[in-house]
Amino acid sequence: MLNSGIDIVEIERLEGAIDRHPRFLSRVFTPAERAYCLARRRPGASLAARFAAKEAVMKALGFGLGCCSWQDIEIRREPGGRPQVILHGRARQLAREQGAGAITISLSHCHAYATAVALVEISLQRSP
Numbered sequence: 779m780l781n782s783g784i785d786i787v788e789i790e791r792l793e794g795a796i797d798r799h800p801r802f803l804s805r806v807f808t809p810a811e812r813a814y815c816l817a818r819r820r821p822g823a824s825l826a827a828r829f830a831a832k833e834a835v836m837k838a839l840g841f842g843l844g845c846c847s848w849q850d851i852e853i854r855r856e857p858g859g860r861p862q863v864i865l866h867g868r869a870r871q872l873a874r875e876q877g878a879g880a881i882t883i884s885l886s887h888c889h890a891y892a893t894a895v896a897l898v899e900i901s902l903q904r905s906p
Contacts, residue, residue, distance in 0.1 A: 779899075779900045779901075779902060780897055780898070780899060780900070781838045781839070781840070781897070781898045781900055782837075782838055782895065782896065782897050782898075783833070783834040783835060783836065783837025783838030783839070783895070783896045783898075784834055784837070784893070784894070784895045784896075785829075785830040785831075785833035785834045785837065785893065785894055786830060786891055786892070786893040787826040787827075787829050787830045787833075787891065787892045787893070788826075788890060788891060789822050789823050789826045789887065789889075789890060789891060789892055790822075790890065792822060792825060792826040792829055792892075793822040793826075796822075796825070803825075805848065805849075806829065806832075806848040806849070807825065807828065807848070807849070808849050808852045810852065810854060811825075811828055811852060811853060811854075814854075814855065815828065820887075823887040823892055824887075826887060826891075826892035827853075827885040827886070827887050827892040827893070827894060828853045828885070828894075829892070830885070830892050830893055830894035831851075831853045831861065831863070831883050831885055831894035831896065832848055832851045832853065833894070834883070834894040834895055834896035835851050835863055835869075835881060835883065835896045835898075836851065837896070838881070838896040838897065838898040839869075839872065839873055839876060839878055839898055840876065841869070841872060845868065845869075845872060846867065846868035846869040846872060847867060847868065847869075849866065850865060850866045850867045850868050850869035850870070851863065851864075851865060851866075851869050852864040852865075852866060853883065853885075861883045861884070861885050862883070863881040863882075863883050863896070865881075873898075876900060877900050877901035877902065878898050878899070878900055878901075879898070879899035879900070879901055880898075880899045881896060881897070881898050881899075882896070882897045882898075883895070883896050883897075
């Protein structure tokens with residue numbers, strides 16, 4: 779079975795949240811995500827795409843907000859540039875319990891919006 783999740787984020791709104799709440803970056807994004815995004819030409823767009831990706835992964839896995847830490851879902855880049863989802867802690871445990879296998883993610887952004895789509899392979903035989 780294949781589950782999907784999608785999310786869209788207004789880049790300006792995310793940038794405003796970062797400006798208003800200094801701990802937002804360290805609460806939501808892993809050190810590797812912050813290092814990558816803050817080195818980009820448009821850090822807000824890269825951060826917004828990763829925020830959308832985390833939400834899309836939660837939706838595809840059937841998680842509600844608050845089920846795991848934002849940092850339990852990490853978005854990295856493979857050597858060729860393709861985005862990759864890495865689950866940690868509670869997110870990894872919940873995904874395993876749901877029978878989640880491979881997670882594929884696609885990110886995109888334009889001037890005003892960032893979006894992400896996640897696809898998760900779910901095994902009908904769930905792990906204990």
